[in-house]
Amino acid sequence: MAIKHTIRTSDGETTEVSLTPIRAIRLLCIECLGFKVQEVPLCTSPLCPVFPFREGKSHSGRKGNPASITTALASRKRRPRTLDFALEATGTD
16 A cells, blocks of 8 residues: 655655655654664664654564563553543644
8 A cells, every 4th residue: 555645855855755654654764863764773762653663664572672662552541532631632622
């Protein structure tokens, strides 16, 4: 399931690329790290929602995955979405 999308390049220009969800995440990480591809595996933001997918593949269950963070997030109780929470998120009263 690839789609065509225009993205920003390291030189500030734009280019159209074919994106799959995993490739989009990979390119997001590259942009986030100042377009330094070699920095992606060294990312220091393990709480980022796309951290497990930063190298262009899922790392769930693989050696080297920050299991303690993954386990903590999985076992965390989700706060129920209330009307107050929804209004707070949209900025309306």
